[in-house]
Amino acid sequence: MQYMRKNVWELGDDWAAPILWYARGVAAMKSRALAEPTSWRFYGAIHGIDRSLWKQLGYLSSSDPLPNSANIKRFWQQCQHGSWYFLPWHRGYVLAFEANIRDAVIKLGGPKDWALPYWNYFKPKQFKLPPAFASPDWPDGKGNNPLFVPQRYGPNSDGKVYVPVGQINLDAMNDPDFTGVSSGGSPGFGGVDTGFEHGGTTHGGIETQPHDWVHGLVGGENPKPPHLPGLMSDPDTAGLDPIFWLHHANIDRLWQVWRQNPPAHIDPTDANWLKGPGNIGERIFSMPMPGDVPWDYTPAAMADLAKLDYNYDDLSPAEVGLVASLRLERLGASAAAANVTEGAMAMASGKNVELVGANRKALPISGDEASTSVQLDAGMRSKVSASLTEAATTGEPDRVFLNLENVRGLSDATAFHVYVALPKGADPAKYPERLAGSIALFGVRKASLTDEEHAGKGLTFVLEITKIVDALHLDNALDVSALDVRIVPVKPVPKKAKISIGRISIFRQGV
Numbered sequence: 215m216q217y218m219r220k221n222v223w224e225l226g227d228d229w230a231a232p233i234l235w236y237a238r239g240v241a242a243m244k245s246r247a248l249a250e251p252t253s254w255r256f257y258g259a260i261h262g263i264d265r266s267l268w269k270q271l272g273y274l275s276s277s278d279p280l281p282n283s284a285n286i287k288r289f290w291q292q293c294q295h296g297s298w299y300f301l302p303w304h305r306g307y308v309l310a311f312e313a314n315i316r317d318a319v320i321k322l323g324g325p326k327d328w329a330l331p332y333w334n335y336f337k338p339k340q341f342k343l344p345p346a347f348a349s350p351d352w353p354d355g356k357g358n359n360p361l362f363v364p365q366r367y368g369p370n371s372d373g374k375v376y377v378p379v380g381q382i383n384l385d386a387m388n389d390p391d392f393t394g395v396s397s398g399g400s401p402g403f404g405g406v407d408t409g410f411e412h413g414g415t416t417h418g419g420i421e422t423q424p425h426d427w428v429h430g431l432v433g434g435e436n437p438k439p440p441h442l443p444g445l446m447s448d449p450d451t452a453g454l455d456p457i458f459w460l461h462h463a464n465i466d467r468l469w470q471v472w473r474q475n476p477p478a479h480i481d482p483t484d485a486n487w488l489k490g491p492g493n494i495g496e497r498i499f500s501m502p503m504p505g506d507v508p509w510d511y512t513p514a515a516m517a518d519l520a521k522l523d524y525n526y527d528d529l530s531p532a533e534v535g536l537v538a539s540l541r542l543e544r545l546g547a548s549a550a551a552a553n554v555t556e557g558a559m560a561m562a563s564g565k566n567v568e569l570v571g572a573n574r575k576a577l578p579i580s581g582d583e584a585s586t587s588v589q590l591d592a593g594m595r596s597k598v599s600a601s602l603t604e605a606a607t608t609g610e611p612d613r614v615f616l617n618l619e620n621v622r623g624l625s626d627a628t629a630f631h632v633y634v635a636l637p638k639g640a641d642p643a644k645y646p647e648r649l650a651g652s653i654a655l656f657g658v659r660k661a662s663l664t665d666e667e668h669a670g671k672g673l674t675f676v677l678e679i680t681k682i683v684d685a686l687h688l689d690n691a692l693d694v695s696a697l698d699v700r701i702v703p704v705k706p707v708p709k710k711a712k713i714s715i716g717r718i719s720i721f722r723q724g725v
């Protein structure tokens with residue numbers, strides 16, 4: 215049977231059958247004890263668990279019997295972030311979860327072809343949390359709606375939950391490479407080459423925007439002290455929120471859209487990706503299926519939706535960002551020349567990455583603004599300029615990336631906009647074309663801890679600023695010794711969140 219995942223906002227009714235059955239399935243999983251591998255909380259812990267946070271949020275009590283240690287070791291704390299396994303690991307996780315919900319639905323007499331809906335917040339008027347998730351009541355007006363969680367605070371911490379999509383972009387959809395580099399250039403559409411990575415440093419393109427952003431702004435933070443994160447804001451609690459699964463179905467859908475548009479987009483062919491971390495002797499990906507049967511999978515097994523028996527009702531291209539031929543035309547190539555190179559993807563996908571400049575010291579983020587200046591190396595800057603000037607003949611202008619390196623802090627619900635080359639004292643809202651991107655610090659708390667696995671390096675985000683640099687070049691405004699970078703938090707950042715950016719740097723990536 216082919217299962218069809220549909221748009222949650224287009225099912226015809228706030229409580230259309232697939233949502234109602236989802237709620238009943240969620241209730242069934244929630245009724246199981248933590249120690250059962252197909253229980254709601256066990257599934258949350260597969261993504262991640264911080265026992266003290268769970269206790270503070272009321273999701274774990276000292277009287278809860280824990281699963282046996284073999285199951286904890288095999289299944290818990292698996293989520294892959296800051297890694298090229300981000301997409302395939304989550305695909306398997308969502309598939310296994312969906313199979314468990316479907317199993318519960320069928321046992322309750324529901325449809326045998328039940329499939330998980332997805333939330334496409336980018337579609338006009340669909341940026342709000344779907345209503346069935348926002349109400350504490352079932353459709354009959356009675357309480358205990360299993361899709362509702364109080365720990366969902368939204369972008370302004372006022373309980374109004376929506377995704378401010380105007381402030382992020384889908385440029386990752388145009389990245390020609392699935393895998394990128396962690397050395398300053400593009401981290402790729404899907405992330406950088408790692409081993410089993412439960413919380414890696416460099417977030418991939420689609421992971422940074424929109425994935426992290428949706429987590430951080432849907433979850434938000436409790437306005438009351440001690441300002442605990444919303445469930446969605448922290449990887450150690452995100453899987454406990456029923457909306458998590460509709461968000462991840464959408465990210466999974468975007469992977470398929472990326473592969474289809476254009477058809478030249480391909481997944482990694484490297485054996486270490488295909489075979490997964492087990493290939494280098496590390497943990498394997500494993501999920502408890504209905505009846506507590508474990509299912510082990512590799513990224514290669516996640517590649518083909520047809521073989522996995524599901525599809526999406528809509529795989530039309532997402533919003534188009536930087537199309538290579540348009541870029542070349544803008545930079546002065548004739549339309550004909552630009553067209554010739556289009557088929558060959560005239561976006562430098564080479565791995566030749568060089569530092570153009572960096573700021574001088576760590577930048578603490580608190581209050582409602584922070585800014586710094588990135589000093590540019592004169593030689594490197596003219597190299598970038600030359601590549602843009604010669605674009606008309608070479609067809610391969612540099613791509614340019616702003617790196618926010620080693621972002622550390624205590625609050626995952628922190629989110630901010632990053633502007634480049636704003637005039638001094640200018641109101642950022644008046645310069646949307648200078649917005650490099652927006653990021654949410656999903657995973658920052660854990661990534662800042664020093665433990666046996668990590669050195670507390672924090673998170674690194676890479677924002678492509680090619681469009682901004684092209685515009686500066688065309689305005690003859692690139693010949694400067696420094697570029698200003700301004701950080702504008704979504705809401706004021708308290709000092710005690712201890713957010714800081716280790717270094718802000720600019721890299722060129724050419725052929």
Ligand SMILES: [Cu+2]
Nearest residue numbers: 425429452462
């Ligand atoms: Cu996620």
